[in-house]
Amino acid sequence: MGGAGTKLPLTGLRVCDFGWVWAAPALTQFLADFGADVIKIETSRRLDLTRMMPYFLHRDVHPNNGTLFHSLNRNKRAITLDLRRPKAQTIARRLASLSDIVVENFTPRVMRTYGLTYDDLCPLKPDLIMASLSAAGQFGSLRDTVTYGPALGGLAGIESLTGYLGEEPCGLQIAYSDPTAGMIGTFAVLAALEHRERTGQGQYIDLSQWEATTSLIPFSLLDYLMNGRVAGPQGNREPAMAPHGCYPTQGENRYVTIAIRDDTEWTAFCAALGYPSWTADPRFADGYRRKLNEDALDEKITEWTRQRTNQDVTELLQGAGVAAFPSSANDEFFNDPHWQARGTWAKIDHPVRAGVTIAGVPWHLSDTPGSIREPAPLLGEDNETVLSELLGLTRSEIQDLADAEVLL
Amino acid sequence: MDPASNTGEFPTSPASLGHLKVVEVGDFIAAPFCTKLFADLGAEVIKIEQPPAGDTARAYGPFPNDTPDAESSGLFLYLNTNKYGITVNLRTPTGQEILHKLLDQADLLIENVEATQVEAFGLDAQSLVERHPQLVVASISPFGRFGPKAGYRGYAITSCHASGVPNLNTGYPDREPLTFPDWQTHFHAAANAAPAALLALLARNRTGRGQTVDIAEGPIFTTQLMGLFSCFFADTGIPRVRTGHRTSISYPYTLLRCQDGSIELMALEERQWQNWLAVQGDPDWGKEEIFQSRFQRAKFADDLDSLQADWLMSHTKEEIFRRAQARAVPATPVYTVAEVAESPHLAERGYFVEVDHPVAGKVRLPGAPYQFTETPWAIRRPAPRLGEYNREVLVARLGYPAEHLPLLRRTGII
Numbered sequence: 001m002g003g004a005g006t007k008l009p010l011t012g013l014r015v016c017d018f019g020w021v022w023a024a025p026a027l028t029q030f031l032a033d034f035g036a037d038v039i040k041i042e043t044s045r046r047l048d049l050t051r052m053m054p055y056f057l058h059r060d061v062h063p064n065n066g067t068l069f070h071s072l073n074r075n076k077r078a079i080t081l082d083l084r085r086p087k088a089q090t091i092a093r094r095l096a097s098l099s100d101i102v103v104e105n106f107t108p109r110v111m112r113t114y115g116l117t118y119d120d121l122c123p124l125k126p127d128l129i130m131a132s133l134s135a136a137g138q139f140g141s142l143r144d145t146v147t148y149g150p151a152l153g154g155l156a157g158i159e160s161l162t163g164y165l166g167e168e169p170c171g172l173q174i175a176y177s178d179p180t181a182g183m184i185g186t187f188a189v190l191a192a193l194e195h196r197e198r199t200g201q202g203q204y205i206d207l208s209q210w211e212a213t214t215s216l217i218p219f220s221l222l223d224y225l226m227n228g229r230v231a232g233p234q235g236n237r238e239p240a241m242a243p244h245g246c247y248p249t250q251g252e253n254r255y256v257t258i259a260i261r262d263d264t265e266w267t268a269f270c271a272a273l274g275y276p277s278w279t280a281d282p283r284f285a286d287g288y289r290r291k292l293n294e295d296a297l298d299e300k301i302t303e304w305t306r307q308r309t310n311q312d313v314t315e316l317l318q319g320a321g322v323a324a325f326p327s328s329a330n331d332e333f334f335n336d337p338h339w340q341a342r343g344t345w346a347k348i349d350h351p352v353r354a355g356v357t358i359a360g361v362p363w364h365l366s367d368t369p370g371s372i373r374e375p376a377p378l379l380g381e382d383n384e385t386v387l388s389e390l391l392g393l394t395r396s397e398i399q400d401l402a403d404a405e406v407l408l
Numbered sequence: 409m410d411p412a413s414n415t416g417e418f419p420t421s422p423a424s425l426g427h428l429k430v431v432e433v434g435d436f437i438a439a440p441f442c443t444k445l446f447a448d449l450g451a452e453v454i455k456i457e458q459p460p461a462g463d464t465a466r467a468y469g470p471f472p473n474d475t476p477d478a479e480s481s482g483l484f485l486y487l488n489t490n491k492y493g494i495t496v497n498l499r500t501p502t503g504q505e506i507l508h509k510l511l512d513q514a515d516l517l518i519e520n521v522e523a524t525q526v527e528a529f530g531l532d533a534q535s536l537v538e539r540h541p542q543l544v545v546a547s548i549s550p551f552g553r554f555g556p557k558a559g560y561r562g563y564a565i566t567s568c569h570a571s572g573v574p575n576l577n578t579g580y581p582d583r584e585p586l587t588f589p590d591w592q593t594h595f596h597a598a599a600n601a602a603p604a605a606l607l608a609l610l611a612r613n614r615t616g617r618g619q620t621v622d623i624a625e626g627p628i629f630t631t632q633l634m635g636l637f638s639c640f641f642a643d644t645g646i647p648r649v650r651t652g653h654r655t656s657i658s659y660p661y662t663l664l665r666c667q668d669g670s671i672e673l674m675a676l677e678e679r680q681w682q683n684w685l686a687v688q689g690d691p692d693w694g695k696e697e698i699f700q701s702r703f704q705r706a707k708f709a710d711d712l713d714s715l716q717a718d719w720l721m722s723h724t725k726e727e728i729f730r731r732a733q734a735r736a737v738p739a740t741p742v743y744t745v746a747e748v749a750e751s752p753h754l755a756e757r758g759y760f761v762e763v764d765h766p767v768a769g770k771v772r773l774p775g776a777p778y779q780f781t782e783t784p785w786a787i788r789r790p791a792p793r794l795g796e797y798n799r800e801v802l803v804a805r806l807g808y809p810a811e812h813l814p815l816l817r818r819t820g821i822i
Contacts, residue, residue: 009611055640067639151672157748161589190606195424203782222482223470327569330647338557357642359635363604367619
């Protein structure tokens with residue numbers, strides 16, 4: 001098993017991270033958790049939204065107190081550069097030329113404006129791997145679309161599928177396309193790294209968050225492509241299974257999901273319930289009939305679940321080999337011993353405060369596990385170190401840059 | 409289609425993962441989507457299906473003209489592009505012998521069998537790595553292969569709701585939470601397992617050894633989507649709860665009905681809200697004191713919805729999208745799958761691809777989630793027919809006598 005002496009898989013890799021908010025920062029978080037030296041380039045002129053969104057430590061609105069930022073950017077170093085200034089662009093280019101990987105998630109014209117596209121950087125570092133995680137891609141008529149993460153799901157088609165059965169979409173209400181692009185982008189970057197380790201060749205990756213998200217709903221897309229059907233919200237239903245739903249149980253905001261795939265599981269379910277007479281109804285005798293009579297079935301199940309806690313339903317049905325589990329409320333998954341045993345969260349001491357709860361390392365590798373070694377950087381925390389150690393600038397050169405408002 | 413050579417070695421691909429040999433043991437979505445990511449970037453993926461019916465996705469469709477056929481299921485055709493499919497009954501010693509011969513030469517095994525099948529199929533990950541020291545084994549399951557609830561049964565709805573993401577975000581507070589559509593936790597876990605497995609392979613370049621990778625659909629959905637929001641609850645114990653089609657503390661982030669469907673409107677800066685009013689022709693109500701900040705507006709969300717309704721209902725998604733974008737207002741349409749499929753932008757991007765399948769015919773599929781300049785994503789062969797590569801793999805590569813194939817079929821091994 002990995003221990004303190006285990007080398008992390010990406011030790012020695014340097015990443016120049018122009019990302020902001022969620023998508024690219026999620027990608028570089030994975031790399032940092034597994035050993036890469038990630039240098040995040042920020043500017044105080046336009047703070048990363050996650051530095052300025054609640055929840056703030058000490059309930060004090062300050063760019064170093066944003067806990068979303070603390071989670072996404074642990075293990076990383078950070079410098080401040082006002083990239084509108086030519087001297088800042090020069091520094092950025094030099095940093096990129098000393099990096100293995102460059103990542104960003106701006107709209108395409110931003111890196112063009114700063115002279116930091118792959119075409120600008122490649123001559124300085126021919127084997128560079130660069131990934132851009134824009135909303136809609138680097139080319140195409142909608143490439144300059146201005147949007148926030150939660151709304152990207154609308155373009156991708158997934159929002160149109162999210163809602164109660166037969167009702168208007170209510171949306172996922174979370175920026176699903178951001179972490180989606182982050183992890184698919186991580187795969188792309190690591191695949192490019194595999195290729196470079198074998199051939200010495202770098203390359204550019206154009207990742208559209210829209211396309212990455214659309215790639216995850218093939219079933220509904222294909223029913224249109226093959227049969228012209230336009231799917232709408234399906235609630236908690238599934239094309240084959242019945243029962244399949246989220247049922248109310250005792251207590252405020254307490255629910256349980258139950259899903260039954262075939263007659264074997266259905267029989268086990270009926271037995272667990274003690275064979276109440278309604279389970280013998282011929283309308284529920286096989287999967288086809290259960291699906292056609294799903295409303296009536298759900299009514300009967302709801303009558304049963306309403307009288308029990310979601311914990312009792314889960315224990316009883318799991319004991320019978322049936323898939324049941326709470327629709328966990330905040331306290332339920334946070335206190336679940338299984339979630340805790342899997343390291344879903346971690347606590348880190350940050351200069352601003354001790355004991356900040358952040359996301360844990362998401363992937364469990366048995367021999368080379370990731371780790372959380374450093375808290376998220378303060379704004380501009382690593383300016384001195386990075387500029388002097390990596391770029392060889394003297395104290396007085398750094399001071400000149402600060403005076404010229406380059407390091408903002 | 410690429411003909412396999414006489415030695416049973418498939419032609420290697422110039423794509424970035426063309427040097428990798430991957431074996432898939434699984435069903436439906438999680439392991440298949442994970443290995444699809446590898447296959448579409450050139451890796452050799454041998455997909456083992458359980459005889460006689462094969463992968464469950466073959467029965468799901470959608471089917472052209474609603475005519476079910478195990479070789480025409482859209483979900484299967486999408487998830488299994490580029491793979492070499494064989495049938496091997498892993499409940500039999502001979503079947504497991506075949507698996508181990510494949511694993512002797514493989515870099516990566518991806519599996520998502522049910523907890524009750526791990527022992528029966530001989531798939532304990534740690535044991536596999538001990539027997540095949542070069543191998544990386546990535547397991548995907550609803551609750552993971554370790555932890556107090558590792559043995560729990562779960563489908564996509566189970567792991568999705570278990571994560572807490574629906575209860576905290578999706579649906580109305582006085583109604584049941586909503587699962588993410590189309591089995592999202594399977595896709596999400598697969599898209600995590602793929603880079604995690606690549607990381608283990610990169611580590612192997614240094615250590616010379618494989619290892620196990622364990623991905624739990626439910627907990628990882630929590631970590632990836634909700635992990636960054638955790639400190640608030642950890643510190644205060646105040647729960648986050650879903651709020652329907654809009655957020656409650658700031659307006660707008662909301663879905664809004666319009667003439668031909670819905671749009672999503674999000675304005676975090678007052679400048680954006682002012683521009684949105686301009687898009688609507690600067691209505692007088694926009695100047696009301698109570699509407700001047702996004703926190704104040706949140707208290708009057710229903711009123712604002714009503715005030716905007718006439719204008720919204722007389723404009724289409726595309727009109728609103730175009731006008732809003734022209735003023736840098738973050739408003740986007742809620743596209744239906746039809747609108748996504750017909751999107752001119754996605755056509756310019758070359759996103760949808762046409763694949764020719766021997767039984768299903770020409771099928772249009774969603775394509776590359778990314779575009780590489782040097783080692784592009786590509787579909788080199790369609791999804792395999794059931795047992796299509798049995799001869800190439802079992803006979804040419806592994807050395808089983810060709811005349812035994814019928815016997816292997818009759819005795820239920822393949």
